[in-house]
Amino acid sequence: MTKFSAKVYKLVRRIPEGSITSYGRCAAMLGKPRAAQGVGYALSHLPEGTDVPWWRVVNYRGGISIPGRKGRKQRALLKGEGVEFDERGEASWERFEWASDEALPRG
């Protein structure tokens, strides 16, 4: 657990149910607009029973970047929260635009 990962987890925990954001936006909110991969890396190392809602983080297009079963799981979880996907597998931009000052981690 590094400082960066801790900040990523704290931030992702603040994403409200039924809302989503992107790796790049998370990175930007953490003050590192070019560390999108770092966000993905941190989330990929979460344990199964984590309290971090990792499934609310998608790529910049609103699509799922996770291959395999885990990715389908993410899609199912999002649909369960009311997030709709179009035929291209991309989520609604209205749900995508979660990014505000109050979303920033305070500590």
Add this chain to the structure above:
DNA sequence: CTCTTGACGAAAC
């Protein structure tokens, strides 16, 4: 420190 990998993103073809 160097090299490699990845749940990224933007630019160039």
Add this chain to the structure above:
DNA sequence: TGTTTCGCCAAGA
């Protein structure tokens, strides 16, 4: 418009 390349950053070997 779809695909490939390149840049970026975090972590681990």
